[in-house]
Amino acid sequence: MQNENRRLRIALTKGRLENKTVDLLDKIGYDCTAVRDKGRKLILPVGDTLEAVLAKANDVITYVEHGVCDIGVVGKDTIMEMNGKFFELVDLGFGKCRFALAGPKGRDFYSGHNVKTIATKYPNVARSYFEKQGMDVEIVKIEGSVELAPLLDLSDAIVDIVETGTTLKENGLEVYEDIAPISARLIVNTVSMKLRKAEIEELIAQIEKNL
Numbered sequence: 692m693q694n695e696n697r698r699l700r701i702a703l704t705k706g707r708l709e710n711k712t713v714d715l716l717d718k719i720g721y722d723c724t725a726v727r728d729k730g731r732k733l734i735l736p737v738g739d740t741l742e743a744v745l746a747k748a749n750d751v752i753t754y755v756e757h758g759v760c761d762i763g764v765v766g767k768d769t770i771m772e773m774n775g776k777f778f779e780l781v782d783l784g785f786g787k788c789r790f791a792l793a794g795p796k797g798r799d800f801y802s803g804h805n806v807k808t809i810a811t812k813y814p815n816v817a818r819s820y821f822e823k824q825g826m827d828v829e830i831v832k833i834e835g836s837v838e839l840a841p842l843l844d845l846s847d848a849i850v851d852i853v854e855t856g857t858t859l860k861e862n863g864l865e866v867y868e869d870i871a872p873i874s875a876r877l878i879v880n881t882v883s884m885k886l887r888k889a890e891i892e893e894l895i896a897q898i899e900k901n902l
């Protein structure tokens with residue numbers, strides 16, 4: 692899988708994290724014209740030495756774990772959920788939000804003796820949070836707009852990402868507990884870190900200088 696002659700490959704989480712990373716690479720001095728004008732292309736040159744691969748967050752981790760991409764930019768939320776084998780080297784500081792436990796406003800989540808049902812897109816994060824609390828819960832996996840679950844009485848609460856809090860507020864929900872802060876992270880394949888150490892360290896140094 693490793694080929695030291697190819698450009699250093701960086702997998703970017705499509706969307707907001709992609710745009711922020713491209714802005715950062717631009718600032719460092721890489722020519723990002725091809726990524727900015729990508730159309731429907733998924734692999735684009737960045738400057739003379741980098742190649743950007745555009746992927747969904749979970750796939751960024753998969754590509755970096757398998758070494759087909761050397762580096763990745765992905766949210767801490769996905770890292771916490773997927774628990775992969777790679778180095779997490781830089782907190783990029785953008786894409787800031789948090790994991791929270793939330794539910795209908797004004798309700799005491801902890802009252803009563805029934806096992807609570809939690810809806811989430813992040814079952815591993817939710818499971819590990821409640822395990823640490825020593826609380827037995829039932830977890831239901833939802834694919835999107837998790838806020839619907841308590842509104843439809845499918846769950847007592849949700850574990851989800853909160854950024855501005857607008858989605859919760861507009862749906863009569865509130866944060867019960869903060870679980871963990873989230874931001875974009877730079878991850879590196881473990882073998883690439885050995886084989887392409889100098890290039891990767893140089894890129895990281897440039898990134899850290901420009902954060």
Ligand code: PRP
Binds near residue numbers: 837854857
């Ligand atoms: C995320 C998250 C919340 C919302 C929080 O959803 O799951 O629904 O953003 O943002 P806010 O606090 O600023 O309102 P996303 O937009 O990714 O959509 P999805 O739930 O359909 O995946």
